[in-house]
Amino acid sequence: MESQMKMMVVFGLVAAVFLQNVAAQTAHVVGDTAGWNVPQNGAQQYVTWAASQTFVIGDSLIFNFATNAHDVVEVPKASFDSCSDDNEIGSTITTGPANVSLTSAGDHYYICTVGSHCQSGQKLAITVSSSATTPGTSTTAPPPSTTATTTPGVTAESPNSSSPAVRTGFVLCLLSVVMGFFF
Ligand SMILES: *[C@@H]1O[C@H](CO)[C@@H](O)[C@H](O)[C@H]1NC(C)=O
Ligand SMILES: [Cu+2]
Numbered sequence: 001m002e003s004q005m006k007m008m009v010v011f012g013l014v015a016a017v018f019l020q021n022v023a024a025q026t027a028h029v030v031g032d033t034a035g036w037n038v039p040q041n042g043a044q045q046y047v048t049w050a051a052s053q054t055f056v057i058g059d060s061l062i063f064n065f066a067t068n069a070h071d072v073v074e075v076p077k078a079s080f081d082s083c084s085d086d087n088e089i090g091s092t093i094t095t096g097p098a099n100v101s102l103t104s105a106g107d108h109y110y111i112c113t114v115g116s117h118c119q120s121g122q123k124l125a126i127t128v129s130s131s132a133t134t135p136g137t138s139t140t141a142p143p144p145s146t147t148a149t150t151t152p153g154v155t156a157e158s159p160n161s162s163s164p165a166v167r168t169g170f171v172l173c174l175l176s177v178v179m180g181f182f183f
């Protein structure tokens with residue numbers, strides 16, 4: 001009986017990891033409702049916004065701005081610091097809204113090259129991490145070897161019947177949390 005419960009808990013953990021992978025992609029709306037503009041609340045605005053987000057490879061940045069009023073381009077740190085468009089990475093996006101995919105880990109810097117907007121704080125620095133696991137919420141112990149046989153079954157079902165698999169995983173995950181109280 002007890003080993004059966006433990007198996008359920010382990011399966012729930014596997015399902016939780018599976019769910020985390022399914023929900024990996026996030027579209028980050030830069031500045032939230034303020035969009036991509038000259039910050040009205042000081043140059044800290046995009047620094048504060050970036051700190052509130054967790055960026056992972058596969059996510060995207062949505063820069064909401066009116067075409068011709070602003071633009072956005074990725075630049076190296078030196079250009080970001082000096083608000084210059086030297087050594088642009090890729091081409092300047094002049095049509096809003098802009099959808100920028102985050103395809104590599106590390107620091108990325110974006111500026112608006114219109115007028116003195118960058119000097120006024122229309123600049124964004126972010127750090128992209130390579131895995132969906134956030135630093136503070138890493139998963140606990142690795143699953144025991146007995147679960148290795150159940151994992152392919154879970155993933156094999158996902159391409160054709162994604163939502164039932166997700167729902168089943170969610171139910172099992174909740175079940176495992178409930179059962180956790182009995183240990
Ligand atoms: C942005 O682009 C990515 C990758 O092409 C896509 O998956 C996502 O749906 C797009 N988001 C929006 C809001 O257009
Ligand atoms: Cu601008």
